[in-house]
Amino acid sequence: MEHDLAQIMSTVARNLEAEPDEQQTLASIVQAAVATVPGVRFGGITRLQRKRIDALVPTDERVLRSTEAQEEVGEGPCLDAVRGQQTIVADDLGSDTRWPRFAARAHELGVGSLITFQLYVQQRTLGALSLYGKTGVRFGDEARLVGEVFATHAALALSSARQHRQLNEALMSRDAIGQAKGLLMRQHGITGQRAFDLLVLASQESNIKLTEVAAWLVSEHEEPRGSRPRSGE
Known part of the structure; x- marks a missing residue:
């Protein structure tokens, strides 16, 4: 597994050097995470922008709908990650009692499970990397470790883009x-x-x-x- 991950990250790093802008860089990171993290079907970046959250580079329409649902009901794993919790795992959103209003919306969207990683650099939170799976998918240690690698790349990309704009x-x-x-x-x-x-x-x-x-x-x-x-x- 370690050899495979090293090879994947080496390929991703080379591809990122050729990406011309922030959106394409983040899209490449998310696509690689979806293809690599065990149990993941689709994903995207959640960014806090002027007290509201936006979905960036989603690989599926359900990522957008899920982000909008969390914004509307004011609760959800992506919001919690952006607001301070580093990694949040929800293996069964349908029965999760942490976000009852969002859980109902997630069920309607066909979103069964989710793992989200806070994106941060030097104590500054930039957003979250959110990866979605089927109902019953359990995100174990491997998913956490691999996902955190991609989250680090995404955080650095967001930070670099912000610094470049400034x-x-x-x-x-x-x-x-x-x-x-x-x-x-x-x-x-x-x-x-x-x-x-x-x-x-x-x-x-x-x-x-x-x-x-x-x-x-x-x-x-x-x-x-x-x-x-x-x-x-």
Whole structure:
């Protein structure tokens, strides 16, 4: 089993290097987990987004419906995993008393069992990897160990994507503010510090973020309002 898993993870790691974006990377991880973890039929990533949960890269429509059901009734294993429990196993959702309202919905969807792993890096919870099976499937130690390997990969992928977005946003913000400062310095013959102070003052007076004020100023310079084509032209 250890040799097979090492070979599978080696193949997955090589494939992930070629994936161009976050969605495809996560989809590859989930598909590999579904194909590898014993007893699993389908799966997906559950992500906490502004106090609500979303299903990412589901391999089956029932993953979406299950996530929506947990969101609607306010309970379920994916919610618990996202909120702090590292690994949750439900071998028979139909008789599970931890989430009675969700259990009823799961039965309607044909979801029999589930194992979900919290996705986290450095004490920061990013979501959960949720893997679904038939009724009566018992997720033992092997399923836990293999699933945790894929969960680690998914957590790192989510963290990397978030850091990449934040870096891009920071670079764009820096560039916009730098351009706006340069415009004010040339137009009014003022220092860089004075130009920055004017941007801050405009942000405070208008109650608009500094980066948005800077972006607007640059946009107005590149395409003055009077030079824009009128509607219908």
